[in-house]
Amino acid sequence: MSDSAPQDYQVLARKYRPQTFADLVGQEAMVRTLRNAFEADRIAQAFIMTGIRGTGKTTTARIIAKGLNCEQGPTTDPCGTCEACVAIAEGRHVDVIEMDAASNTGVDDIRAEVLDTVHYAPASARYKVYIIDEVHMLSKSAFNALLKTLEEPPAHAKFIFATTEIRKVPVTVLSRCQRFDLRRIEAEDMIAMMRRIAASEGGEITDDALALVARASEGSARDATSLLDQALGQGAGETTAETVRAMLGLADRGRVLDLFEMVLRGDAPAALNELSAQYAEGADPMAVLRDLAEVTHWVSVTQITPDAGDDPTVSPDERDRGRALANAISMRVLSRMWQMLLKALEEVAQAPNAMMAAEMAIIRLTHVADLPTPDELIRKLKDQPPAPPTPPNGGPGGGAAAPGSMAQAPAPQAQSSAPPPSAPVGTPHGAATALAHQPEVALARYHSFEDVLELIRHHRDVKLLVEVETCLRLARYSPGRIEFEPTDNAPGDLAAHLGQRLQAWTGARWAVTVVSSGGAETIAEKRDAAWLAQKAEAESHALVQAVLAEFPGARITEIRTPDQIEAEAALEALPEVDDEWDPFEED
Numbered sequence: 001m002s003d004s005a006p007q008d009y010q011v012l013a014r015k016y017r018p019q020t021f022a023d024l025v026g027q028e029a030m031v032r033t034l035r036n037a038f039e040a041d042r043i044a045q046a047f048i049m050t051g052i053r054g055t056g057k058t059t060t061a062r063i064i065a066k067g068l069n070c071e072q073g074p075t076t077d078p079c080g081t082c083e084a085c086v087a088i089a090e091g092r093h094v095d096v097i098e099m100d101a102a103s104n105t106g107v108d109d110i111r112a113e114v115l116d117t118v119h120y121a122p123a124s125a126r127y128k129v130y131i132i133d134e135v136h137m138l139s140k141s142a143f144n145a146l147l148k149t150l151e152e153p154p155a156h157a158k159f160i161f162a163t164t165e166i167r168k169v170p171v172t173v174l175s176r177c178q179r180f181d182l183r184r185i186e187a188e189d190m191i192a193m194m195r196r197i198a199a200s201e202g203g204e205i206t207d208d209a210l211a212l213v214a215r216a217s218e219g220s221a222r223d224a225t226s227l228l229d230q231a232l233g234q235g236a237g238e239t240t241a242e243t244v245r246a247m248l249g250l251a252d253r254g255r256v257l258d259l260f261e262m263v264l265r266g267d268a269p270a271a272l273n274e275l276s277a278q279y280a281e282g283a284d285p286m287a288v289l290r291d292l293a294e295v296t297h298w299v300s301v302t303q304i305t306p307d308a309g310d311d312p313t314v315s316p317d318e319r320d321r322g323r324a325l326a327n328a329i330s331m332r333v334l335s336r337m338w339q340m341l342l343k344a345l346e347e348v349a350q351a352p353n354a355m356m357a358a359e360m361a362i363i364r365l366t367h368v369a370d371l372p373t374p375d376e377l378i379r380k381l382k383d384q385p386p387a388p389p390t391p392p393n394g395g396p397g398g399g400a401a402a403p404g405s406m407a408q409a410p411a412p413q414a415q416s417s418a419p420p421p422s423a424p425v426g427t428p429h430g431a432a433t434a435l436a437h438q439p440e441v442a443l444a445r446y447h448s449f450e451d452v453l454e455l456i457r458h459h460r461d462v463k464l465l466v467e468v469e470t471c472l473r474l475a476r477y478s479p480g481r482i483e484f485e486p487t488d489n490a491p492g493d494l495a496a497h498l499g500q501r502l503q504a505w506t507g508a509r510w511a512v513t514v515v516s517s518g519g520a521e522t523i524a525e526k527r528d529a530a531w532l533a534q535k536a537e538a539e540s541h542a543l544v545q546a547v548l549a550e551f552p553g554a555r556i557t558e559i560r561t562p563d564q565i566e567a568e569a570a571l572e573a574l575p576e577v578d579d580e581w582d583p584f585e586e587d
């Protein structure tokens with residue numbers, strides 16, 4: 001039995017971590033700038049690296065530290081074999097201090113780790129290098145304590161910061177550092193890097209599988225190597241795209257395109273069957289919808305920029321299908337599908353059963369597939385002869401029915417004001433919304449100011465209704481234009497608020513202006529005046545005066561006119577019909 005302890009397995013993300021600038025992938029601009037700075041001996045006192053996760057921020061900081069302290073002198077090609085290079089690579093060099101700002105956020109941490117030691121000369125290296133990772137996590141006091149030292153550090157001190165959220169770093173710190181933005185790694189470079197690693201490890205993996213890993217990594221080298229490590233460990237033999245797809249819970253890209261085409265055809269049964277089949281094979285419903293959104297985006301961009309179809313992470317057959325879809329589908333349909341998929345992703349994330357929410361999303365997508373776009377609907381409506389305008393309350397002038405005549409029930413179009421703007425296209429409300437884009441048609445429905453009040457009541461904007469009834473003295477009205485004199489207690493933004501709400505509800509612009517005089521009584525004042533007149537007339541009646549004298553403290557709360565009493569009596573005298581139809585009664 002051997003006495004030597006077995007070596008622990010080192011994950012690929014650490015084993016193949018870049019050790020020199022030449023090993024960095026996809027960061028040519030930063031490497032070129034640093035090489036020129038080192039060669040010209042113009043090395044800044046502080047650097048800040050920013051970018052998404054896994055692009056090499058901390059790795060670059062360590063490479064710079066090795067280049068500064070390598071025995072071959074300040075260089076961008078550290079030897080990697082001298083004592084300084086080896087100690088820095090292993091994280092044990094006494095003059096290279098790495099600090100995690102996520103767990104050392106306070107000013108006391110900065111004082112203990114940096115401020116109290118920065119003025120002492122390096123123990124063995126050329127420079128004392130401070131690497132602060134996730135620097136945006138430092139507190140405001142910690143940043144302030146660091147400013148003076150950062151601006152005028154000792155000649156032997158260098159600072160290198162790394163952060164994923166550059167906007168959280170104070171500008172006073174940014175102005176004292178040279179900033180480098182590390183880019184997402186392109187898919188071609190990522191695939192080439194993973195192919196080299198797989199060959200070094202003796203693993204076999206197909207190009208399609210590498211493309212899936214590259215797409216899932218989202219430009220992060222660490223994510224890509226971690227996923228590659230997992231993929232190579234899935235089993236013996238060559239790792240295929242199917243293996244990676246099952247590992248990631250993804251659906252087959254070709255089958256996602258099949259589902260995409262079924263949705264566009266409006267074939268709900270086939271689309272639901274395909275979704276169920278992918279779910280049974282291990283695909284996550286959220287991943288399927290995310291893939292549909294990705295396809296929608298890819299086809300849309302390909303339609304605008306044909307070169308975008310040459311995605312290296314997509315197979316040639318899928319590229320041809322994508323180009324064909326881009327040529328066949330209008331941008332309006334793609335935009336509508338994109339918006340619905342974004343909403344569906346939110347619903348699936350919040351739903352207690354993700355599969356049910358995904359199925360409902362597919363049903364909605366197939367349902368709207370054959371609906372016309374807004375411009376097509378407007379074009380169809382323009383081709384039809386316009387219907388005669390009818391005010392919301394049914395009368396030709398917006399008034400009540402003539403005395404002695406039987407009031408007729410208004411037409412369905414006249415019973416409600418303009419439908420809400422959110423009404424879906426393809427319904428009567430959707431058609432009315434499309435009509436609202438024609439100002440002359442939209443405004444023709446509002447002959448009188450009473451029609452405007454009915455519109456406000458329909459949308460149940462109680463606050464606006466109260467303000468209009470109590471604070472607006474109407475001076476002049478015509479469809480689309482309102483002039484009024486405000487009361488002393490009227491809100492200052494009443495005109496703007498009223499105009500914005502009317503435009504939102506009708507789709508046409510309303511000119512609402514304020515005048516200094518000429519306004520009539522408010523609706524509340526008119527209503528109160530009529531009530532006070534009736535009350536005064538009632539109080540003058542001898543019988544009412546006798547009742548009030550007999551019951552001190554009594555007051556008049558309601559007044560009914562003879563016409564109202566007669567109408568109520570006539571309604572109660574109508575015979576009951578046993579077989580009267582009830583719209584809510586079940587058969």
